[in-house]
Amino acid sequence: MHKPKRNPVRIIKNLIILAGCVTAFFWMFFDILKRETVVSHDASVLVMGTNATFKPFEYKESGQVVGFDVDLAREIAKELGAELKIEDMSFDGLLPALEGGRIDLAVAGMSVTTEREKNALFSEPYYQATQRIIVPEDSKIFNKSGLIGKKIGVQLGTTGDILASEISGAKVVQFPAVPNVLQELASGRVDAVILDDAPATQYITAFTGLKVLSSPIGNESYAIAMKKSNYTLKEKVDQAINRMKEDGRMDALLKKYFGETR
Ligand code: GLN
Numbered sequence: 001m002h003k004p005k006r007n008p009v010r011i012i013k014n015l016i017i018l019a020g021c022v023t024a025f026f027w028m029f030f031d032i033l034k035r036e037t038v039v040s041h042d043a044s045v046l047v048m049g050t051n052a053t054f055k056p057f058e059y060k061e062s063g064q065v066v067g068f069d070v071d072l073a074r075e076i077a078k079e080l081g082a083e084l085k086i087e088d089m090s091f092d093g094l095l096p097a098l099e100g101g102r103i104d105l106a107v108a109g110m111s112v113t114t115e116r117e118k119n120a121l122f123s124e125p126y127y128q129a130t131q132r133i134i135v136p137e138d139s140k141i142f143n144k145s146g147l148i149g150k151k152i153g154v155q156l157g158t159t160g161d162i163l164a165s166e167i168s169g170a171k172v173v174q175f176p177a178v179p180n181v182l183q184e185l186a187s188g189r190v191d192a193v194i195l196d197d198a199p200a201t202q203y204i205t206a207f208t209g210l211k212v213l214s215s216p217i218g219n220e221s222y223a224i225a226m227k228k229s230n231y232t233l234k235e236k237v238d239q240a241i242n243r244m245k246e247d248g249r250m251d252a253l254l255k256k257y258f259g260e261t262r
Contacts, residue, residue: 046082048073049103051091053155053177055202056257057109057222060088068257069107072126073224075249076105079240090176092157095119098227105237109196111159111220123224123237126250130216131160132200134185134193137209141192144217153181153190160194163218182207196220198258 050069052058058067065086077084087103094106098120111129112122135141141150149169154161156174164172173190175181178199184190186207195203197216204210224241226233244250 044082045085046073046077046080046105047085047087047103048105048107049087049089049094049097050106050108051094051177052088053179054091054109054196054199055178056198058107068127068253069109071253071256072244073105073107075244076224076237076240079243080236090157091155095225098225101227104226104230104233106225109199109222110225111196112223113159113162113220116225120225120228121230121234123226123234124241125221125223126241126245127222129220129222130197131163131194131218131220132197132216133213134182134195134200134204134210135191135213136185136188137211139192141213143213143215147192150191151189153184153193155181155195158196159218159220160196164194178203179206182210186210 048070050058050065052060052065052067054067056067057069058065060066065088070086073086074084087097089097091108094103094108094110095116097103098106106120109127109129110116112125116122133141133144133147141147144167147164147167147170150167151171151173152164152167153173153175154164155178156176161172161174164170173184175184178195181190181193181195182203185193186209193200194217197212200212204212224237226237241250244253
């Protein structure tokens with residue numbers, strides 16, 4: 001019987017297809033691996049995401065991101081035997097960055113909320129904060145009910161933003177960074193600002209004619225956020241925070257940035 005002759009063109013074609021399939025398979029395989037372990041890219045590096053417009057927790061000094069949260073994260077990195085890397089980004093980009101594996105920790109004066117807990121793991125809290133109303137010194141707004149129907153400036157994606165959106169008839173104006181929000185208030189383009197207590201008192205000193213109303217409109221706890229599935233890291237971070245609370249390092253940090261322990 002006549003044996004069909006092998007067609008060299010077809011063999012080469014088939015080989016190319018096979019090589020293509022093998023490459024695609026490995027590509028997909030490694031891509032999945034990469035996605036699973038993105039932040040463990042190198043266990044000796046811990047990537048902290050933050051938004052450096054939140055004094056005294058994170059801000060820039062001669063081009064460097066510094067502050068309470070940076071010192072805190074450095075201590076944690078030391079305990080974990082890792083080197084700390086800082087990624088400065090918009091506050092509302094932090095949780096997506098955690099989810100996408102671009103950062104390991106969000107250390108950004110971030111308040112624990114049930115909504116955020118749906119998408120992230122939170123460490124032990126490390127600071128108790130309150131939300132405050134900031135107004136011009138001659139303002140007729142004296143408390144939360146004075147905000148009804150008013151124009152309120154907030155930092156995008158913050159708890160202040162959420163509080164403002166719950167006030168009836170209020171028009172909420174969102175900005176990416178805290179100094180921009182206060183600039184709007186100082187220029188009279190918004191009637192009030194809702195902001196966390198510590199940055200509120202620190203940032204208004206740069207503007208004349210603004211005051212922080214004394215009664216808080218919300219109590220919150222700051223904690224470090226991590227990827228929803230990263231229980232191993234959460235355990236280590238909690239251990240480090242608890243150790244710092246026990247051995248006085250946390251008190252020393254509070255003293256450094258607030259002049260007293262709270
Ligand atoms: N504590 C507020 C929040 O979690 C604001 C944080 C910030 O602006 N860095 O939304």
